Amino acid sequence: MDIVYHEFVDWEPLVIRLIPKSDCQGFRSRVERWLIEWANRLRSQIAEVSSLEIFIFPLDAHGGAKIGIEGITENALEDLLGLISEYKDEIARVQIGYASEEIKGSAERSDATRFVTIIDKTIWPHSNHEVRVEAFTIGKRPVTVAQFAAFAKETGYRSTNEQKGSVGTYNSNDQLAGMVEEERLTSPAFCVSYLDAIAYCEWTGCRLPTEAEWLAGFVLDWKESDEDISQDIWDEVRRRPDALEDANPEWTAEHDTVKNLALVRYGPHYLLEPGWADVPQRLWHSTDYADLCLTFRVVAQNPVPRP
Numbered sequence: 590m591d592i593v594y595h596e597f598v599d600w601e602p603l604v605i606r607l608i609p610k611s612d613c614q615g616f617r618s619r620v621e622r623w624l625i626e627w628a629n630r631l632r633s634q635i636a637e638v639s640s641l642e643i644f645i646f647p648l649d650a651h652g653g654a655k656i657g658i659e660g661i662t663e664n665a666l667e668d669l670l671g672l673i674s675e676y677k678d679e680i681a682r683v684q685i686g687y688a689s690e691e692i693k694g695s696a697e698r699s700d701a702t703r704f705v706t707i708i709d710k711t712i713w714p715h716s717n718h719e720v721r722v723e724a725f726t727i728g729k730r731p732v733t734v735a736q737f738a739a740f741a742k743e744t745g746y747r748s749t750n751e752q753k754g755s756v757g758t759y760n761s762n763d764q765l766a767g768m769v770e771e772e773r774l775t776s777p778a779f780c781v782s783y784l785d786a787i788a789y790c791e792w793t794g795c796r797l798p799t800e801a802e803w804l805a806g807f808v809l810d811w812k813e814s815d816e817d818i819s820q821d822i823w824d825e826v827r828r829r830p831d832a833l834e835d836a837n838p839e840w841t842a843e844h845d846t847v848k849n850l851a852l853v854r855y856g857p858h859y860l861l862e863p864g865w866a867d868v869p870q871r872l873w874h875s876t877d878y879a880d881l882c883l884t885f886r887v888v889a890q891n892p893v894p895r896p
Contacts, residue, residue, distance in 0.1 A: 590677040592670070593684045603661050606684040607654045607673070618794040619679070620654040625726055625889040627672045643704040643726070659830075703729045704889060705831060707806050714804050715866065722805040727798055728886040730834045731777035732789060734760050738774075740792050749782035749877045757881055759785070764881060777835055777884040783851035783876040786840045786885040795887035797842040800871070802888060803854050806833050813861040826859045833886070840885040844876070851876050853883065 609616045624643055644657035661669075666685075673683060706726045713719055737759050740746060750758045757763065759778040768776065781789075790796050798806065809826060826832060836858040843852035856870040 590674065590680050591682045593682065603658045603666070604686065605656050605658070605669075607656075607680050608682040608684075609654075609679055610681040616654055616679070619676075620656065621794060621889065623672060623676060624656065627669050705729045705833070707802070707831070710805050711811075712801065712805050712808065713811055714801065720801050722801050725798075725802055725805075726889040727802065727806050727833070728795075728888070731837065731839065731884040731886045732781075732786075733774065734765070734776050734778050735774035737778040737781065737785075737789060740789050744788075744792060746785075746788055746792075748780070748785045748879075750780050750879050753877075755780070755879070757879075762881055777837060779837075779881055779884050780879045781840075781884060782879040783840050783844070783874070785879070789885075790887055793887065795889055797840055797885060798888045800841045800843050800852055800854060803839065803841050804857075807836070807854075807856075807858050808861065809859050811861065813865065814863060816863065818860055818862055823859065832859065835884075838883050840883070845873065848873075849876050850874060 607616075607620055644659075670683075670685075673680065704726045705728075707722075707724060709722065709724045711719055711721050737748075741748070748759055757780040759781050760773075762780050764779050765773045765776055786797055809829060809832060827834075836856070838853050838855045841852045841854055845851070850873040853872050853874055854870065855872065856868075857865050
């Protein structure tokens with residue numbers, strides 16, 4: 590396995606390109622698993638993980654898997670290379686170096702999966718009930734129209750609403766009306782059912798977040814505010830590197846198999862306003878339910894103990 594280093598500069602993200610030796614089938618998903626394994630190794634070093642973000646791009650024309658990493662340290666990179674070397678039988682070449690401005694901007698492409706690691710934390714989902722959530726890695730944004738479309742194209746999958754002949758589908762709905770193509774493709778995939786979300790997760794090798802993980806990811810401060818929160822504070826919190834983006838109702842992994850219902854979380858998001866616990870923010874829906882505001886995000890597939 591050849592390792593090629595490009596010039597390192599002081600800005601991020603760091604881009605690493607992995608080129609397989611032969612068969613590319615499943616290579617991207619295997620790379621994703623290696624990255625999550627690496628992130629798990631770092632979780633004993635909280636300072637190195639708290640701001641870690643991983644971008645995973647589709648395979649390029651030569652079957653190479655390109656990843657971008659923000660928040661990486663020299664020690665963390667050394668550990669990652671050690672992990673990659675364990676899979677040298679699959680990898681022909683590794684190219685390492687910080688991205689150019691052009692590549693750096695491509696981290697926002699609609700077909701890149703962007704992850705952020707949420708460190709261990711204690712949450713109070715019912716204000717007086719404490720739950721400990723182990724560290725996990727979650728999509729910074731919901732699954733986009735482009736990502737779901739790539740899944741549908743490769744597998745021939747038809748979403749629940751497409752099968753029903755409904756007016757609103759993930760790639761054609763009122764949320765997307767009037768958008769230019771680039772904006773449309775990077776928009777969250779709305780009008781998706783729990784069944785659609787599970788099918789997408791199976792394709793990517795990811796999973797839906799548990800309710801506790803969803804809350805741990807979205808709520809950044811579990812101390813209830815004594816007064817209404819100003820818009821300036823809301824805006825400042827949303828800019829934090831560990832803040833999830835695009836606050837919408839989202840599917841979780843909670844599934845009542847007897848009643849065939851799945852749980853949607855509507856909030857809270859970021860901070861806890863006075864009386865937040867008195868506002869209903871969770872609802873069970875049929876697994877084939879989909880609406881114009883409902884979407885989902887994924888968690889990288891690694892064992893996370895349920896509380």
